[in-house]
Each structure stands twice: as structure tokens, then as C-alpha cells.
Amino acid sequence: MFEYHKPLKVVEADYPKITRPDQVIVRIKGAGVCHTDLHIQEGMWHEKTNVRLPYTPGHENAGTIEEVGEGVEGFKKNDPVILHPAVTDGTCRACRAGEDMHCENLGFPGLDRDGGFAEFVVTSVRSLVRADGLDLTEIAPLADAGLTAIRAVKKAATNSYPGAFIGVVGVGGLGHIAIQLLRHMSNASIIAVDIVESKLKLAEQFGAHYVVDAKKDAVKSILEITKGKGVNAIIDFVGTQATHDTCYKSLRKGGKFVIVGYGGMINARSIDMIASELTVEGSLVGNYLELADLVELARQGKVRVVTNKYPLDRVNEVLESLKGGGLMGRAVLTP
Amino acid sequence: MFEYHKPLKVVEADYPKITRPDQVIVRIKGAGVCHTDLHIQEGMWHEKTNVRLPYTPGHENAGTIEEVGEGVEGFKKNDPVILHPAVTDGTCRACRAGEDMHCENLGFPGLDRDGGFAEFVVTSVRSLVRADGLDLTEIAPLADAGLTAIRAVKKAATNSYPGAFIGVVGVGGLGHIAIQLLRHMSNASIIAVDIVESKLKLAEQFGAHYVVDAKKDAVKSILEITKGKGVNAIIDFVGTQATHDTCYKSLRKGGKFVIVGYGGMINARSIDMIASELTVEGSLVGNYLELADLVELARQGKVRVVTNKYPLDRVNEVLESLKGGGLMGRAVLTP
């Protein structure tokens, strides 16, 4: 990316260099394209990352080991891996607690340094999850879309029991994975919400018990399904003002609203939040073990990603489709 | 209370009647006066409770058993008790899970029926906690102020570890109890925030490690104390727009904002909530076991309530002082 608000340019790049003993170079087999890539292009992350242009986006990567630093053990050339998106120090309190995304020295290839829309990417050995026997292009979206979905699902599932209701707003790249995970990580009834009919069909195929067309009054539909009580938990994978409001208004007493998609404001009267004892909680990607668990679920056949593959030079076209909301599942670049 | 927005009238009332086998009549020895009594007077709870005027407020009560229904076991006349403020059915899912405040058939004397600003109050045997050996007037505020404080403290403490920072905004009836509880239920460093100097002094006496004068820039002070990181958790016991905003802006990555005092709006950009993975959570009074635990802590001498006692007919004067923010600790009516 050379400029904000401009299309990406595909250029020839040098083979990268290992500068620390714990680094590895990965040959990219699949790099998923994310809504955050759109937000990056819009400059929305500039203040948070201070990245200098130009740099290479792409934070959802799978591939094979090309080269390892001298301190790396347990991995060798050609090993198939999926990459946890963060690069972490492993020694701060957050890392010791297993919460990689809160690392005090967090790096994020594709956001604050060169990422995976390229032939090679540099990361740390701490970010590698073995992916033996899996199709690397197919599973690349697990690295971010799937990882973000599993963490949000876990947060929602703590508020669940057999027969509880969990809402999933947005059946796109993350939502269609979340529905599958909810089937295996909760015994709740799943209500999928979207404005695109084909996506609601997909939701049903993947196990949603109810679908709600958000072109009509989604809150009303959710309240009807839940006999006026509302959902126990709901995850917003879209992140517009409209979806934020829908989620918040659909909660029952003690309910939890998990924010994943971002863009609008949370506007809540505090008297309502205490009278119904509500929780609103942001969810940020996921940690290393959550990715390892997700890869194992994929291996067990419990999670399948709907992917559309494109060569690297069609990246701008993919970003356009994503903006339009017309993509089914996740687009993956194959450098 | 005969009319919203008017002073209360003290009138002669009939001795109440037991209408169910699990009911008890309690002779009031102490009835705490709460900010919610002000909000009731302002009509703020009218839509939520649909109570019919006139009725008797007072939801923070301790006293002695006067009479028991025929199904009541384990209690007899003159037993000293403190009253959990809710009347619950004991059979719904919430009750079975121990979450009394979410009972599907919740009653709340003082809010939706006659309460404790009176000589006698009717409640259920399920609401009684034994208070043997305790001064009933002194401990009455545990029934609501203390109970609300302990639940909020528990929610904040889950985000804590030795050396973490927890903020307490408002050192009034609830806040001064919360500070004591944090000393015994967490090993966090406590930052007390208020605009009244004498209340900050009280906070220090009860064990706050830092005090912040909110007449100046409270967020800035909190960030200085926490070396720019912010607090791990913060509880808002005040509930103005200003305190809501202070709490939200004082959070560190992964931080939790527990709302107790209400009145304003929570306004949060969703990108910030996900980027820092924040949680905003309402807290609603507390459950039966939380009250039982609190009474035991009082028995152990770990919690002491600062009380000011008034005869019942000075109730309007007390409400005025409360509104003005000048009361230290909690006012208790002694009918």
C-alpha cells in the first residue's frame, strides 16, 4: 500500500532477511482478505499503528517454512504452518497468561509492518501452528477470520446453556465460521441475522436454527423467536451503527453483547445496563491456543471455510467486492 | 410516597397481613436511605416497576422477626435479621442458579410494593439472613449499599492481581464499603475518586492507596498513577455523565468498567472497545449468598458502615442532604 484511500499496487519485492534468532520466513500459500484491510486503506488504523507507507498488508496467512533463524527449534524448511497474526515477546505478563493479543511488545505483520499479500512474510517462531495434512489455501482464513470468530464464540458461550439463544449478526467471512463453532462449542439455539438472502441460506446450511432478514425489523424478529425475552448473547460481526443498535436492543436480562465488527458507537443508557445487568464486551482477534484449537477443529472436520481464490494481482478487485458486501465466505489470495 | 417530585408524607399505617405461607413480617430497626430513593421520587423507575401510588419506599432493611407464615421454618419471633431486598420464587432458572436479582417473578419491596420506611415490612423467608450479634441499625445499609458494593467489587476483582489497579468513583454510601471490601477481596492498589475532600480522607482511612480529586482532571491523575496504562477495572458508584466518561477513559487494555450508579449514557466507539478489548458491565444489587458473605465479613470486623441515624419523620431532610452530596457514609432511618 502506497497511499491511503488509493488502490494497492503489486510490485516486485526483495526476499526478506532474518534479523533475530527466533524469526522465520514463510512462503505464503494463502493470504485471506479482511474487512480490516478495507479499514486500513481508509486510514482508520493509522493513529493506532503509526505504520509508515508504503508497506504490504495481509494478516491472515498460511504457508510453508522457507527459512528459520538460528534459535528456532521444532520447525524446518517446507513444514506447513498457519500463522498466528501477532508477533509477541513471550515474557510479558499478558504472554505468560496466554493472552498474546495484549502483549506489551505486540507486532502485527500486515498492520504495523509488511504482511502476507506477498510471496514471503517474516514472523516469529512463537506465531507458528503446525498445519500438517490441511489444505493451506483453504485454511488461511482461520488465521484471522476464524481466530476472531472462535474467541467471540467462547465469550458468547459463557452466557449459554442448552436452549439458550445466541445471535450471530453478519454471515460473512467470520460469521459463517462462528455458526459452525457455536454448534460445537455451545448447545444454544443459533439465530443468524443478515441482509443478504444467500447468506441466510448459508447460515442454515451451517446449522443456524433461525434466520432473520435484517432488511426488516431484526430486533422484533429476535424478540418473537425468543418469546419476548431476547438473546442470552449476541455477536456483531458487521460493525455498523445499525448492527450495534440491533445487538444491544436484542439482549435479555443478564445478556452479553460481543463486539467484533467495528465502525459505529455503542450508545447505552446506564440505567438500562444496570437494570438488566447487561455486558458489552469488545473481542480482539484471539490467542495462540485458540488458533491451535481451531486448527484441530478443522482437522476434525467440524469447521469448513467457504473460500474464493484469487491471484495476488486481483487484490483490488477483491477489496471492491468485499466493500460491496457481495462476497460469500472469505476471499484468499494465492501468491 | 403519594406523588412523584413531591416530599414523602409520614402517615399512620395498618399492621400488615401475611397472605402466603412463606411470608414473614419484620419489625424495622434500621432502614437505609439510597440514591435510588431519590430516583424513585423523580419518577425514574416508574416505567420499570409500574408501582401504584401511594406506597412506602425503603429497600435497605434490618430488624427482628415479628410474625411468620405457617410454611416458614428456621425463624421465630424476635430473631434478628437483615433482608435481602428482593422477593424471589426460588424455582425459576435464575433462582436455581443463585442469581436472585434475575428471578422471573421478582418482587422488590420499596420499589414495586410497600418497603421499609415504616414500622413493619412484609417479605419472604427466602430473603432473610440471620444477623445474630450485630447492631441492626448499623448494618441495615449492608442490605443494599453493601450488597451492591460487594457484587461490583467481585466483578472488578476478576480483572485483578497483586499490583493491579482498581478505581472506585464516589466515596459515598456504597463507595466507602467497596474500598474496605477491595482490601479483603483483591490485592489490587485502590484509587478512590471523589470531588469532596472529606470523602477522600475517609477513603484513605478505609485503605485506598491513592486518592484523586475529581474537581481536577481525574483521567489524567489516574493515568499518572498507573504510569500511563490506566486501571484494570473501575467501578462508577455515582452515575453522572461525567463519572461515566471518566471511568471509560481510565481503562487500560483488557480493562473492565462496572456500572453501579446510573443516570447518564455510555458512549463508546466500537473500534476502541475492540482494539483495547474493553468490557462495560452493569451490576445489579447482589444475590442472597453475596449478602450472607457480606454479613459474615461484617461479623469478622472487616467491613464497617459509616451511618447517620435519623427518626423516620426526618426522611425528607435526609433525601435533601443526599441530593446535595453532603452526607458522609449512609443515612439510616430508625422507625
Added chain:
Amino acid sequence: MFEYHKPLKVVEADYPKITRPDQVIVRIKGAGVCHTDLHIQEGMWHEKTNVRLPYTPGHENAGTIEEVGEGVEGFKKNDPVILHPAVTDGTCRACRAGEDMHCENLGFPGLDRDGGFAEFVVTSVRSLVRADGLDLTEIAPLADAGLTAIRAVKKAATNSYPGAFIGVVGVGGLGHIAIQLLRHMSNASIIAVDIVESKLKLAEQFGAHYVVDAKKDAVKSILEITKGKGVNAIIDFVGTQATHDTCYKSLRKGGKFVIVGYGGMINARSIDMIASELTVEGSLVGNYLELADLVELARQGKVRVVTNKYPLDRVNEVLESLKGGGLMGRAVLTP
């Protein structure tokens, strides 16, 4: 039962009487027969219950409401119900925490008073779970076999993650339910262990990933399956010295052994328990919400009980088969 170590006698009994306002009389549609009924007959529970002979066993009951006490709300004649096996006071600390089996005033029809091997049984309204739309004879075993299985499964599942290993020793009345539950409440690989080939077949049908013939060296087989590491958790549904030893020796570092079947001794060197940081934990039936959740899972079709139905007067024949280990699934008496 008239005498220990003797067959039961089937006699004419009077219609029971309601003696408390919260009691109900249930017309039995199905009463499951349990290993504990054998142990009762052997006198093993005499010291723990002090029951006086003669009395009626049967603690796994479903049926329809026949009559309700005057304090009972929400249930009326002919409502279909399944009975939580315990009768609890609802006011002690354990009840308030939702842990019914630890009630300080626990009653247990079929163990310490007349149970369900009869036309009618008396219980409390607090023990009723609605069973609308379910086959009462088929689901009766959920009341104890299923309930005990779900609690044990929950305890095992806390030690699990996708790809972890959980062992189930004994694929009888409880074990075949546990295997189904593990499929829906964990993403572990399930290892079923039994000495009867047809039961191992059943285990596979219900979703066990591995089966182990315990007539050979079960520990060795488990270690082979788990690549020498052992299981993360294992549940003993049998309770002989041999199964206790198998379970304990099959644990990996940090592993958990959940005891359900009883009969032998736990013999463990303390140096091993600390060096591998092992946990050995008894599991006792289950609480009310666990039964409610289980009934919902049955409603969702996720749990199916294999039952064999017998008229009440064949009870001694059923007890004999159970002793012999030849029963598939659970035997249910249909008075």
C-alpha cells in the same frame, strides 16, 4: 424392600398423602433400575441413610402430576414431569448456590424414604422438571443415570480442549449417555473402555473415537492411543478395584480422574499425585439445572437412552441381569 440381601417383594400399597404444602404426588410412568439399587440391597447404604425397612426403592422416576399441595404453583394434574431424585429445602447455602445434592436437609426417595418402584411417589415441587413432548418411560433414566453422567462429563470437560482425550470406563446405563454428552459438551477424542464386546459396539455407534477391550491390558491400550501421554480426564462408571486402578494409571500430567461407580479403594502414592499434579474427584448425581439442561438436550435429540422396559413385578429379574453385567443400556420399570 423388606430385608437386605433378599429379593424385593411386590405388594399392594396405599395411595400416599401430602403432608406439606410444597409436596406433589406423581403417577409413575417409568422408574429406572440402577446399580445403586443393587448396592442398597447389599446393605451398602444402610449406614449412610439409616432408612427403616420395609420401604420402596426407585430413585429414577418420570411420570405425570397426580396431586399438588396447596403451596404449589405452576404445575397441575397430568402435567408430564421428570423428577430430580433429591428433595431439598431451597434455603441452605448449598441450595442457594444451586448445589442441590449438598442440601443440608437432603431427602432422597428410594434411598431414605419410599421411592418410585410403585404406582405413585411423593416428592417436592422443587424436584420437578417439565417433560412436555417427551416419552416419559424412555426418559426416566435421565433422572439419575443421565443426571449423574452429565455432571461427571462436565467435570471431565473442564480438563479438555479440541484433541484432548477423555476416557469413559463402562458403557452401561450411564456410560452410553456420557459418550453422547461428551460429543456435545467437549471436542475431546473419546476412548470407551468395557469388557463386553457388544457394549463397545454401542460406544462406537454413539460416537466414541476409540474403544478398548478391558479384558486385555486397558492401561497399555490407552497409553498407545494417547502416544504414551495418557488421558486428560477419565470417568469410572463401573467402580471395581480394577477399574479404579485402570483410571488412575491412565492419567497424563495434570489429568483428572472422576469417580462415579464405587466399590473399591483409591490407592495413590502422594509423590505421584504431586509430581504429575493429578486430581481425583468424586461426582455425586447432579443438580437441578443439570437435569433441566439434560432434558433440553434430549429434546434437541442429542441424547437418547437405550431402554429395556419391564413390568414392575419383574424387578428382581432385572436386578439379577444388572448384577450379571449383561444389560444393554438401562432397564425401566413401567408400573
Added chain:
Amino acid sequence: MFEYHKPLKVVEADYPKITRPDQVIVRIKGAGVCHTDLHIQEGMWHEKTNVRLPYTPGHENAGTIEEVGEGVEGFKKNDPVILHPAVTDGTCRACRAGEDMHCENLGFPGLDRDGGFAEFVVTSVRSLVRADGLDLTEIAPLADAGLTAIRAVKKAATNSYPGAFIGVVGVGGLGHIAIQLLRHMSNASIIAVDIVESKLKLAEQFGAHYVVDAKKDAVKSILEITKGKGVNAIIDFVGTQATHDTCYKSLRKGGKFVIVGYGGMINARSIDMIASELTVEGSLVGNYLELADLVELARQGKVRVVTNKYPLDRVNEVLESLKGGGLMGRAVLTP
């Protein structure tokens, strides 16, 4: 140590060498002496560690950084540190979950390689906790005695509430720290058990609510204190057959027995373990964050170690005293 069952020899040793980029050499300021050192001498750990003689014991160390490997960041010469006793890989599942003691590539200086009864010890940067402002000789025992105590206390405290009872058996090097921690990490009533009167005095000084002389019938005394119910949790810091039996027999329904001291057998009838739903759980040292938390508690003045300092060449004398049970608090060698 040159031979099992023989006294240690103090010899001149070469300055050690850094062989990996993440290693550090620490100059020992204090090295605590532990019951495990006795057990090592007795050969009890030989089968578990396969260490080759001769080697240097000592796994409870504090000191200053002498030299760092080239990959080490954040530490420099003369920095004061306390050493987590384990050396871990940081990349296995256990390490990612923060459970250092279950690392798949665990090293343990003093047990399986040269430890801290020496002028210098080699460890990994991952094992260092900053100890600025603390007396390194005084706090050395936190590295193992304190760390093991805090983990056991956390396990016991999960079974606690205000007014619950927690037993501490053995008021030696670990027990006297555990009592202090229980005062700050639970609101339980603490029952200290020992056979030495001066140790029971120490227990009272550090906040035990009850003391029990184990030369008389300890189980009987505990049952009297707990009004016949037994303790909610109990920790065995001694590890003889007698203390194991005392702990197990002192449990109430739902109680938990945490094993720290080892040596005997756990012998439990499975019918009792299920009828009272008991838990028996080994506890193994502690993880990195538990040590970091403990150091912070020491900094806050909430934990104080009773130490007796000896020069390195009196190590055999110290081991003898420890065997005799006459040591108060913890002995620390000061090389």
C-alpha cells in the same frame, strides 16, 4: 552431591558457560533449603529425573544477574532477580497456557542439573522475576517454598467463602507462608495443625484463627472447631501417612484435600469420595505468574519469610536440622 544417602561435599567449581542465547548466569545471594533436598539425598527423585551424579542441588534461588546470553532483552548485569525454579521452552501447549510446571521440555536446576547451592547458577531469561528493592537473601524462599504455598492456597481458596474453614497442616517453611497468604487471598477461618508448640505460636502470630496440636487427635479437634462438619479445604505441607490421613478425614461434604508434602499413600474408599463428593488434588510448585504475584505481595508487606541464614559450607548441618523438624521457617544458604 556425589552419592545418595551421603552428606553433600562443598568443592571448588568452575564458572559456568552460557550455551544458548536465552540463558543467563545468576550470582546467588540466597539459596533456600527444602524438604525436597532431603528427598533428593534419599534418592526418591532418582527415577523421575535420571540426573547423573555428581551435581549441585538448590532450586530456591535469588541473586543478581552476572551475565546474559545474546538473545536476552530487558535484563543486565547486577539486576536483582528471584528465579522461577523451572526452565521452560515457552512454546508448548502448557507454556502457552501459562502452566510452566507442565512444560513438555521442563528443566529443573537443582533436581535434574546444577542448582543454586553454589556461587553461580545458569537459568533461562524466562525464569527471571525482577526483585528490585527486596532483600535477596530474605526472599529466596519465595522461589519454591512460597511459590508452592501460593499455588496450594489458590487451589484451596476456590473452595472457600467468608466463614469457611481451611486447614493448614505443617507450619514449617511453606506452611507459615501459606497462613499469611490465606489471610490475603481468602476470607476463610484458618486452622493450623502441627506437633511443635512453637510452630503453633508462629501460626497464631501470622494470623491462624485456630491451632490444633497434632500430638493429640487432630481430626477430632478439627471436627470440634467446625461443629462436626469438617473443613472446606485442607493443605498437607508435611506428607507423612499420618498427615495424609488426617487431611482426608477432616473434609466436609464437597471438601478438597490439596497435597503438597509427599511420602505416604492416599487411601480412600470410593463410596465415601462420591457420597461426600470429595476432591483430592496434587499441587506442584507454581507457575511464573504465581511467583510474580507472590513477589508483589512481599513488596506490599503482606508476606514475610522467617529465615535462618547459614554459609554454604554448613549445608549438611542444615539438612540434619530440617530432618529433625526443629527448624523455624526456612533455612537459606548465602554463598
